[in-house]
Amino acid sequence: MRTLVRLGAALLAAWPMGAATYWVLLAGLGGEPEYEQRFAAWVREAEKIGRASADAHVSVLSGREATAVAIRSLLGELSRRIRPEDSFVLLLVGHGSFDGQQYKFNIPGPDLSGDDLAALLAAITATRQLVVNTTSASGASLEPLRKPGRIVITATKSGMEKNATVFARYWIEALRDAAADADKNDALTALEAFRYASQKTARFYESQKRLATEHPLLEDTGQGAGVRSPDPAGGSGRLAAAFVLLRSAQAQAAARDPARRALLARKEALEQEIDLLKYRKAAMDGAEYRKRLTALLVELARVNEELEK
Amino acid sequence: MTAAFLLLALARPFAEAGPAAGCLALAHRGQNIQAENCFARLTSAKDAWARAEGWWGLRRYREANEEFRRAVAERPRDPDRKVRWGRLLLERFNPAEAAELFQEALQIRADHAGALLGMALVAAHGFEQRAVELARRALEADPGCIEARVLLARMALEDGDAERARAEAVEALGLWQEALDAMAVLAAADWIADREPSLWVERALRIHPRYGRLYSEGARFLVLNRRYGDAVQLYRKALELDPSLSGVRSELGINLMRLGRDEEARRELERAYDEGHRDAPTVNALRLLDGAKHFVIRQDAHLVLKLHRKEAAVLEPYAREEAMRALAAFQSKYRVRLDGPVRIELYPDHEDFAVRTLGMPGLGALGVTFERAVAMDSPSARKPGSFHWVSTLWHELNHVIVLARVNNRAPRWFVEGLAVWEESQASPEWGERLTPEILVAVRERKLLPVAALDRGFVRPSYPGQVAVSYYQAGKLCEFMAREWGFQTLLRMLDAFGARQQTPQAIRQTLGLAPEELDARFLSWLEQSLRARLDGFAAWREGMKRLTEAARAGRHLEVVREGPAVRDLYPEYVEAGSAYELLATAHLALGDKAAARGELERYARAGGRDPSLLRQLALLEQEAGRAAEAIGALRRWLYVDPLNEEVHRRLGELLLEQGQVEEAIREFRVLLALGPADAAAAHYALARACHAAGRIAEAKEHVLAALETAPGFRPAQKLLLELNR
Structure with a gap:
């Protein structure tokens, strides 16, 4: 939805010629075969969508490959490649945990904490960053990960929401469903994808007659606690409204x-x-x-x- | 006879109340002031039990509870104290803790009649069949236990066996000619039979001139017999006699609410609440009435629809259409003409709906009919696919018509049986499913004789008996319609309307003894289920193998063996059915036509899983079978009407097929759902309006689409076209 005048201009400006988008997709441990398959499938789907986008560079670590060493190595390598004018997207899929102190992304071997992830991302120089943490307890990662210029989206509102989540499913659905592009401008923004996935997540729990155990948040001011219904007019969601995740092929051609x-x-x-x-x-x-x-x-x-x- | 001796004689029936027997005897005669004084004296007695009884008599329940706690602590091996404390808790809405105390008493003395009676009362409270056995054991332990005898009488009347109820009540009167509760049962039996119980009323009021419970007991039985309006009159009479009966006032309120008379209901319930009657039904009913602001009323000459605000715009078109269709069909078939609107209330929160069924068995019910008012779960109250709300609506509306024809006088088995049968007449995909539990019940010959079938609804003796009874009643009506024609069912209905009991009505209309009907019906049923019964074990084994093969991805094996397993029990359409396994295997093997065929069979067998119906619709559409795709989408819609996708797909397909008015309806509903893609929904509606020649509406919606999404190309093109 187009809500503020300046956002319209931002879309063009936010698309500098020659800039690239780097997608890093991480699927952690499933614990059970059902979850292993589900997480891997979601990430595969996101990879497919990312690779179809002309300006996107997609890196994937899934299941057994997604160790702390491999993740550090990948992000280290990317930090050397990514330029300030590029965009960076990190998607975390899997289980997360929270011990009351620290968020951890569950991967083979030692887990990565929220602080570990923040430290790794600090080396990425892209001025426009989006971190989508879809794991359980991901709300606890919001605080270590937020910073000015970075959009942080979490599937849960806190570390206390510890059940497996479905937000990832709808986030990925947003990437391929034209309906998610609410203003039909051939560009799917982070805000549009967040709204789409949040609404679908809420409806999932409603229709299944289950108590909702995840409440997605978006934070893009660099200092807030995250909001469930971002409104650029009110200050939250401005960055997300200008962060284009995907463009249609026609829009890409026209811009070139x-x-x-x-x-x-x-x-x-x-x-x-x-x-x-x-x-x-x-x-x-x-x-x-x-x-x-x-x-x-x-x-x-x-x-x-x-x-x- | 001296006054003291008279009091002593009178107090004997209250002996179990120990120190309060004399006070209770005074209360029994309606000598309330003397009784209150008597109870007041007890509150300063030395004995904690006496004090407990005193406070109880004065309705100071908290103090009574505390004193009972002390009394039991003083004499922990005294079962009498535990039983009396249990009775207090039972009266004050705590059957679970009451049962614990009765059990403790039985551990001290296994044949304690009062404790056995207490257990029977707890079981009766939950409409459990074992209540009968417990009451009998209480009588064995103490043949003079009047309350156990009266309880048996009440339960017989609840089961629809008026003859046995009268016999038990008369026995109780033989034990004590002043047994008011026995007279109440006898009076209730008369009211149910449309006889004025002057003898019992006169006799009871002679003993206790303000014995309001005589009427409230009658009212409760009329409620069980679905005669809510008549019950309201008796409740009012009870309160005229004794306005202090706040529990009765609460019941009056609840029944007024059931009839849709919400304002009167609120007045009575609030008064009962203010008087200290704060049991769960009262509180829940008041809460439900307080929630009225969340509902909207849509009324015309035929219907009053009460729908939750959040889903009214979505459900109204379908609820209205189906209700009108059902009412027209049933009014014509049953030759009934309703003279006023029917009220239909759909509750998205099952607990709200359940409030209306409190005090009745079967809280798992989907819908309940109160004369001209139907209350039921909205489709959003349960997981999509777990019930077919339109089928339920037809079921309840059949009750409205059938009960109108007989002025609410027909046994439960027949009323439910007709409704279940009519569901399957409206669509072979609806109605009661043949579940494995039902097959087992038939195989193990657990079906009840028709003359006792009501008991299966009211007081089930095994888990699942209510569902089995619904199925049996439906099949019984199907069998009678097949053998003797529908006109015979109407004649039987009229016989019930003329107050005949089941055996008599069967004899008169079918010319058979009920036992003969049972025998013929069972033979027919077993014959029609023979293949299922014989193949049940093989089906179970086959399903196990099939599921394992499907899990291991051995699709060819599933395709090869699946049809034979499926055909052993084709009615099985629950999750993981052979249809589902076969369709999945066919798709995995790339055979979409076979998958489609399988899912078509699944839908025809009454399968309701929204994801499978969706898959069927997509396969039909992909195969270019538009009419079949529309059929599949409609099936999906009726089990999952709050799903955006189904309205979008159905609207698009209808529009493609030129059924523009129906398409408009679907897109309107889609918009009412507040879709994630509002622009696309407005655009779809604009296209449909354009196709229908409603240019102004088309412009309105295309503008709305573009206001949300100015860059929406298809909408821009339509805008240009509309503005040329």
């Missing part, structure tokens, strides 16, 4: 074509105008609002028509 950049700029301008109009809706006469909205939308539709040619 200099001849179309003018049209894209006009499109962004119109979208900003629409945002501004929506922002003022409450203070406007209904008919007038509708008339102006229709005019702007019709023009936007025509620009898009041109872009499609």
Whole structure:
């Protein structure tokens, strides 16, 4: 959902030519065959989606391979490759634990604590970072992982929610379901994916008549405790709204074509105008609002028509 | 006879109350002031038991409880004290701890009649069959135990055996001619039979002029016989006689609520609560009434729908359509014309719905009918696929019509049997399932004779007997309709309406003795289930092998052996059924057509797993079988109506097929669900409205779609088209 005017411009600006997105996908120990298979399958699915994106570099460590040594080595290597203008996405799938003091990501051999992960990520120079920790008890990892410029998403609201989670399933579903792109601008943002996955997670528990044992949080201010319903207008979710996870192939092609950049700029301008109009809706006469909205939308539709040619 | 001697003679029936026997004798005669004085004196007695009885008599239950604790601590080997304390706890809504005290008393003296009676009362409270045996044991231990005799009479009447109930009550009166509770049972039997029980009323009120329980007992039995309106009148009479009966006032409130008379209900329940009657039913009912703000009422000439706000917009179209369809079908078939609307309440929280069934057996019920009011679980109250709410709605609406025809006078087995049978008439995929438990019950000849079938609903003697009884009753109606025609069922219904008992009604309408009907029915049932009964063990073994093969990924083996196992017991459609294993194996082998065929069989057999019905719909759609895909989606919709995807898919397919009005309905519902992709939902509705020529609505929704998602290309194209 487009909520603030400045976000529209941010989308174009946030896509510097030549910048890449690095995805690191980690599936920890399942403990039982059912979980092993489930975690590995989720990560495989995310890998498939990531690899289909032209500008993404995807690294995967799953099950037995996902040891602390291997993870340190991978992130160390990436820290040397990733540039500040790149984007970085870390997805943790599996079980997590919390002993009242420390969050731990359960992997073969010694686990990695929240502090360990934070230290490893500190070496990554990408100014735009997204960490999606979908494990049980992941809420406890929010505090060590948060920092300015980084979006942290957790499947649970605290370390006390210790049951296996389903958030990962819906996060990955968001990556492949066009419905997750709520504003239909051919770019799926972290905020859109979070909202989609959170809603689906909540409905899962409702429909199964089970007490919800996970309450996803998003933190992107670098200092907050995370929120369940981020609202960029209120301050939370601004970074996430500007963090593009995936773009459609058509959008990627258009952005690379200099001849179309003018049209894209006009499109962004119109979208900003629409945002501004929506922002003022409450203070406007209904008919007038509708008339102006229709005019702007019709023009936007025509620009898009041109872009499609 | 001196007054003291008279009191002593009167006190004998209350001997188990020890020091309070005399006070209870006064209360028994309605001499309330004297009785209160008597109890008050006891509260300052030296003996803790006497003080406990005194406080109990004054309704100071907390103090009574404390004194009983002391009394039992003083004489821990005295079973009488434990039994009396248990009776207090039982009266004050704590049957579990009461049962512990009765057990402790029985450990001290195994044949303590009072303790056995206490256990029987606890069991009767939970409608357990063993209550009868316990009451009999109490009578063996003390043949003069009047309460045990009265309890037997009450339970016989609950089972619908008025003759036995009368006999037991008369026995009790033989033991003590002032046994008011026995007179209450006799009066209740008369009310159930539509006779005015003047003799018992007169005799009881002569002994105790303010004996309100005479009427409230009658009311309780009328409730058990589904005559809620009549029960309300008796409750009111009870309270006119004795306004202090706050428990009775609570029951009046609950029954008013059942009938949808919420304001009256609230008044009575609040008064009962304020008077200190704060048992679970009262508190729950008040809480439910307080929750009214969460519900909306949608009313027209035929229906009053009470739906939770969060799902009203989703459920209303389907609830209305199905209710109207069911009412039209049943009114015509049963030749009944309702003169007012039927109230249907759907509860997303099963506990809210359960409040309306408190005091009745079978809290696992999905729906209950109170004359013209139906209360039931909303589809969101249970895990999708665990029940078919439309089938339940038809079942309950059948009760409305059937009970209207006979003015609420028909035995439970027949009313339930007709409703179960009618479910399967409305759709062969609905109705009571033939579960393994039912097969075992048939094989082990556990079905009850028709004349005693009500007992299977009210007082089950083994786990699962209620479900078995539903199945049996449904099959019995099917058998009678097949053998003698539906008109005979109507005649039987009228015989019940004319207050005939089951044996008499069977004799009159079928010309058979009930035992002969039992024999013929069992023979037919066993014949129709012969293959299932004979193949049951082989099916179980086969399923074990099939499941192992499926788990190990031996798909060819599943495909080879699955059909034979499935056909041994084709009604089995629960999780992990042969249909499911076969469909999965076919898909793994890449044979989509075979998987589709298997899932079609599954759906026709009444399978309700939403994920399997979804899979079927996708396979049908992929195969270009639009009509079949729509059928599968509708099946899915009816077990999982709060699922966004089903409305989206069904709407799209209907729109493709040109069924635009139905598509509009689906997309409206989709929007009401607050979908994750609101823009796409608005756009879908805009397209459907456009196809239906409703341009203004189409514009409205395309604008809504683009307001949410300005870059939504398909919606932009539609906008341009609409603005050309």
